[in-house]
Amino acid sequence: MSSGLASLGLLASASLVAVCIVRPRLASWVPDILVYLALGLAFGACGLCVQFGLQLSAGPAAGAASAAQTAALYLLVFSSCADLKITSLQRHLLEVGTLLAASVAAFAVGLITVGHIPALAPDATLQAAGDGARLAYFLALSLGVMVCSVPFLTKIFLNVGLQRSPFAHGLLLAACFIDILVWALFSVAVNLRQGNGLVVDTLVQQVLRGLGLTLAAGALAGLAFQGLAHGLRRRRREAPWMLLLATSLLFIGLMHAAGLEPVIGMVLCGLAVAPHRDVFGTAIGRSQALAVTLGAPIYFTCVGFGIQPSSIVSLEAVGVFILWSSVIKITSVSLAAGFIRRPGERRLDYGIAMNTRGGPGLVLAGSAYAAGLIPITGFVALTSASVLTALVTELYLKAAAPRILAADEASSTTAQPLRSL
Structure with missing residues (x-):
């Protein structure tokens, strides 16, 4: 058996173990993300693949891992966004705008201060880089401060x-x-x-072009799903899951061909479907069930499977990045929550939750590393931060959930007489 087929067999075995054996037996208090990552590591480049001398950087295993991750990420991201009601944005407008502004501020602070990381923790892989490469590296790390995970947060909110x-x-x-x-x-x-x-000037044009293309794609997806929902309502039918899947994948593919990242397409399609739950409700429910039973275990197992060991990683730089980025993000969001008069404990709740990098952080790390934006130390820093912040958020929110639910219920009860006036 060739090296590629053998490593592909190990990947398939890891996924089957995660889905059929590990997931049904996990206790509710166990951080399942960590378990899936550890399982992937045990089968992948840090485990059995090393023992058998198999390579994962190319060939069937690498292609299959990428395809499996993308499919699982679609289930997580699409089902998460499809559960949101974009029509209720007006009710949450102040909160959403504040959190968005706080994250942009965290990105700006990160971009200003990121140059001190190599001074505090020298990284040999960065020493010979030119000015353009260093700027790209610093920008990618700063994006790692701003990024926030829809799929991880959804999974955590479900767990707690x-x-x-x-x-x-x-x-x-x-x-x-x-x-x-x-x-x-x-x-x-x-x-x-x-x-x-x-x-x-060129970079500003690129940013504006990307945002304009995203808005246009979102509007097109909204119109398409609205038209599909209208046609199904006239026939008094619900959308079958395969129709929803095919339509979503078609738009994600078109958006990718237009220059948008697939993750953006997943988000936009999910948000476009969300207002039409009367037609797509059953299909969305099936997507959410598949996200729990297949998406989460396969995605995180594949991530762990593909992590490559390296002897030139600056662990000191990784630790500094995790601490530096978390302090900036949590502080920025907590301060912003104070501006909209959230109580002291709730401010920290927002800060910890918004610091969850999770899946998008892992995708950002992989994309930046593949594009040559970051060296191996930057890749390990972004992936480590993505995993650790998700674990910290889940542990924190498990303890804080009763208080948060009680506060939300009290707020709703207080607001009820006002709505009746």
């Missing part, structure tokens, strides 16, 4: 019982817009890496 709370709804809406902005800015880092320097 907060998925229907106003707190969760506002956070997830904000995370959608933040991640769209992250990928619009990602092209700027690519341009810096390929170009000779920072040309402000």
Whole structure:
């Protein structure tokens, strides 16, 4: 058996173990994300693949891992966004706008201060880089501060019982817009890496073009799903799951061909479907069930499977990045929550939750590494931060969930007489 087929067999085995054996037996208090990642590591480049001398960087295993991750990520992102009601944005507008502004501020602070990381923790892989490469590296790391995870937060909210709370709804809406902005800015880092320097006018044009293309794609997806929903209503039928899947994948493919990242297409399609739950409700429910039973275990197992060991990683730089980025993000969001008069404990709740990098952080790390924007140390820093912040958020929100639910219920009860006047 060839090396590629053998590694592909190990990947398939890891996924089957995750779905059929591990997931049904996990206790509710166990951080399942960590378990899936550890399982992937045990089968992948840090485990059995090393023992058998198999390579994962190319061939069937690499292609299959990428395809499996993308499919699982679609289930997580699409089902998460399809559960949001974009029509309720007006009710959460102040909260979403504040969280978005706080994340942009965190990105700006990160971009200003990121140059101190190599001074505090020298990284040998960065020493010989030119000015354009260093700027691209610093921009990618700063995007790693701003990014926020819709799928991870959704999974965590489901685990701790907060998925229907106003707190969760506002956070997830904000995370959608933040991640769209992250990928619009990602092209700027690519341009810096390929170009000779920072040309402000050109980069501004790229950002505006990316945002304009995203808005146009979102409007087109909204119109398409609205038209499909209208046609199904006239026939008094619900959309079958395969029709929803085919339509979504068609738009994601078209958006990708137009220059948008697939993750943006997943988010936009989910948001476009969300207002039409009377037609797509059953199909959305099936997507959400598949996201829990297949999406989460396969995605995180594939991530762990593909992590490559390296002897030139600066662990000191990784630790500094995690601490530096978390302090900036949590502080920025907590301060912003104070401006909209959230109580002290609730401010920290927002800060911890918005610091969850999760899946989009892992995708950002992989995309930046593949594009040559970051060296291996940057890749490990972004992936480590993505995993650790998700684990910290889940542990924190498990303890804080009763208090958050009680506060939301009290707020709703207080607001009830006002609505009846």
